[in-house]
Amino acid sequence: MNVDPTKLLVTVAPTGAETSKDDCPQLPTTLSELVETAQRCEAAGAAMIHVHIRDDQHRPSLDVARLTETVDALHAETDLVVQLSTGGSVHDPLENRLKVLDAQPDSCSLTMGTTNFGDDVFLNPWGFVADLYQLSQEREVVPEFELFDLGHVHALHRLLGTYGLPYGGRVHCDLVMGVPGGMPGTTDALVAAVAALPDAVTSWSATGIGRSTLAVALAALSKGGHLRVGMEDVLTLAKGVPVLHNAQLVERVVQLAKIAQRTPMSCDEARGLLAIKRR
Numbered sequence: 001m002n003v004d005p006t007k008l009l010v011t012v013a014p015t016g017a018e019t020s021k022d023d024c025p026q027l028p029t030t031l032s033e034l035v036e037t038a039q040r041c042e043a044a045g046a047a048m049i050h051v052h053i054r055d056d057q058h059r060p061s062l063d064v065a066r067l068t069e070t071v072d073a074l075h076a077e078t079d080l081v082v083q084l085s086t087g088g089s090v091h092d093p094l095e096n097r098l099k100v101l102d103a104q105p106d107s108c109s110l111t112m113g114t115t116n117f118g119d120d121v122f123l124n125p126w127g128f129v130a131d132l133y134q135l136s137q138e139r140e141v142v143p144e145f146e147l148f149d150l151g152h153v154h155a156l157h158r159l160l161g162t163y164g165l166p167y168g169g170r171v172h173c174d175l176v177m178g179v180p181g182g183m184p185g186t187t188d189a190l191v192a193a194v195a196a197l198p199d200a201v202t203s204w205s206a207t208g209i210g211r212s213t214l215a216v217a218l219a220a221l222s223k224g225g226h227l228r229v230g231m232e233d234v235l236t237l238a239k240g241v242p243v244l245h246n247a248q249l250v251e252r253v254v255q256l257a258k259i260a261q262r263t264p265m266s267c268d269e270a271r272g273l274l275a276i277k278r279r
C-alpha cells in the first residue's frame, strides 16, 4: 500500500482513566460529552479516537453494554475510527480487559508489556498480550500496539514472529513516552525506539505524556510519524494554562503539522492506512 508521506494521522485520546472529573470538570466523561468532543476533534483534524469510558459516577468502567453503546454512538455521530482501550485503568482485572472486544470496536489498544505507571503497575504479562492479540485476530479488530518502553518493541518482534500479522495485515504502533516508569519523552528515546521497530510495522505514532507532549510531537513529525494527543496524556497547554477542550490539543498539532508540511488525513484515509474492517 502506498501511503502519502505528507499525510498525518491524528488520534485523540480525550479522557483516559487516571484523571478524576472532580479535579478536571472539563474532562469528557459522559457519553454526550464524549460525542461532542469527538465531533469537534474530527472537525479539527483527528481521524481516530482512543476511548476510555466512565460510569455514572465518572469512574473508569469497562462495562461491555456501555462500551457498545459508546462505539455505536461514535459511529453514528462521527466518521472517526473508534479505538477502545483494552488497558483500562491500572485496577482493571485482565479478564475484564479481554471482554472489551465484545463491544466490536474498529481498533483496540494492545500494550506490549508490564510497566511501572507512577506509583502503580500497569500489568500486561505475556500470556495476556498473546491472548488479547489472538482474540483481536479472531474478531477482526485492528490492534494498535502501545509501546511504553524499548522492551515492548522487542516483545512486538516476538508477538508478530509467533502469531503472524494482525487482522488486515498492517502493523500500527503508538510510542507512549514520558510515563514515569517507561521510556522518557525525548527525541533520543523516540529515535532509538523507531530504529528498533520490526520491519513489518507499516505506521507508527507517538504521544508524549505531560510536559513531554511538544518535544515528542515535534520529534515524531520530523521522523515522519503520526501523532496522538488528548487529555488522557496532558492537561495543560503550557505551565499553568489548563486545556479547556480536547480540540485545542488537536488544533495545536495540526498547526505544527502545517509548519512541517503535513496534512491531517481523513477518517477514510485512516481506515485505509490501518486496514480497518468495512462495516
Ligand code: KMH
Binding pocket: 016, 017, 018, 085, 086, 087, 088, 089, 090, 109, 110, 111, 117, 122, 146
Ligand atoms: N490507563 C493506563 C493504565 C491503553 O489505553 O491501552 C493504560 C492505558 C493504555 O491507558
Ligand code: ZN
Binding pocket: 013, 016, 050, 052, 085, 087, 088, 109, 232
Ligand atoms: Zn488509554
